[in-house]
Amino acid sequence: MKYILMMNTMKASQQGQGIMGWSKHDLEAHIAYMMKLNQDLTNSRELVSAEGLSFPDQAKRVRAANDGTPITDGVFPESKEFLAGYWIVDVPTPERAYAIAARASAAPGRGGTPLNMWIEVRPIMSQPPK
């Protein structure tokens, strides 16, 4: 079964806080932890893909006008969560997906303290719903 692990860390109201205010040392430790996690998941053949996204200030909402042309907007509700990055893993059970999510959750933050951030875990659909 394929599962997606989503890091929804950034809120519109928190822009400019979070990771950008960290020391270089803390950032490097965080990045090294994430790279090691990706390497371990590659070695165990559980990693399908992983991506990191740009900061929320780059995000746009796009919808089609009646003639199909794009209308763009950069304003999001205050409660909006922004996806910071995700992993797709192929594992036999949800418990294994949760264990991997817990590892990502424990990535080091300021002063090397584990962030223990929430990671959203959902199955990927192999085909459209019936």
Added chain:
Amino acid sequence: MKYILMMNASSADWNSYAKWSKDDLAANVAFMRNFNKELKEEGVLVATEGLGWPAKAKIVRAAADGTPVTDGVFPESKEFLAGYWIIDVENAEQAYKIAARVSGAPGPGGHGGNIPIEVREVLSGFADLNL
């Protein structure tokens, strides 16, 4: 440049989707299949996935000892990712045009839903964060 196109939906949106008629669902699925095929033919599709129902979503965090703590309760305002496309195009405007195409996917009664699609650049590595 790689961009991600995200289709987000609230719990209410998901509930109404579950009540679409068979014909409306079939038209939407056919549109999405054709859209994916077109993006492949245009040579811009990197990846696409559809996600399972929010009822199957869990939030997971590590306890102090690293073991997973799971919870299935989300705030009312929570938007759930329904699916995404990653495309490789020259600039943001091309990404917005492609997002507008999928925004017009047919909804109930075959009318274009003109749903909002969130568009963000995908990073090729941590260096791209320019921290």
